[in-house]
Amino acid sequence: MANIFCLKGKKAIITGGSQGLGLGITKSMLEAGADVCIIAIGDALAKAVADFKAQGYNVWGVECDISKKEALEKGFAEALENLGGKIDILVNNAGIQRRNKCEDFLYEDWLDVIQINLTAVFTLCQLAGREMLKAGSGKIINMASMLSFFGGQTVPAYSASKGGVAQLTKAFSNEWSGRGVNVNAIAPGYMDTEMNVALINNPDRNSQILARIPMERWGKPEDIGGVAVFLASEAANYVTGAVIPVDGGYLSK
Secondary structure (H helix, E strand, C coil): CHHHHCCCCCEEEEECCCCHHHHHHHHHHHHCCCEEEEEECCHHHHHHHHHHHHCCCCEEEEECCCCCHHHHHHHHHHHHHHCCCCCCEEEECCCCCCCCCHHHCCHHHHHHHHHHHHHHHHHHHHHHHHHHHHHCCEEEEEECCHHHCCCCCCCHHHHHHHHHHHHHHHHHHHHHHHHCEEEEEEEECCECCHHHHHHHCCHHHHHHHHHHCCCCCCECHHHHHHHHHHHHCHHHCCCCCCEEEECCCHHHC
16 A cells, blocks of 8 residues: 555655645655655755755756746756756745835735746646646646635735636646646645744734634644655545645634
């Protein structure tokens, strides 16, 4: 039974896979046997790749600004080349956050968040999907959010982008699942990552959030990794179009 969760020989591209939730996903995918190419920017990329290589894993890094279409297409092509021209798994994890009151939210911040959190996801789904459809198989995992279900506070662009990710996931699944490509999303709950530092450091919001989480703690990157491996594996061959909460019970309370 354990073999259906094995990813040995599978080729995966993970955006933002060098820190935060993405690093937890990368670690879990590598441990399950996948070869991984991380698309990211910043110093954390080189460090993550070096650390994983030192542990004997097959891992590569491509520095790429996914907010720019031409750079994204070039970065995807380079990642695909690193993986020997094959892709079995795509994880669209990269994302950004901007905070401000709705009435003061900057147009430029809106554009930045939508571009990275939604438009880049659409583009990468297309690029990977075309390769997967030719092969007749593949697993795409997008990163949704609790704000795919709720509106949030002071994050209108992020809420809109993550609502869009959930619907985009279903749209691609509707067209591709019958052709061998499963498309799903993970909706992390409130995670202890850099993106949520403002919430964690706000005593009122922190206590409000924890009061609604039955498990009484913020999530950790490793809490997401196992679900990502499941969705990427044969164990999830009949799972598609789903948005799976990983939230410590937040939605059920």
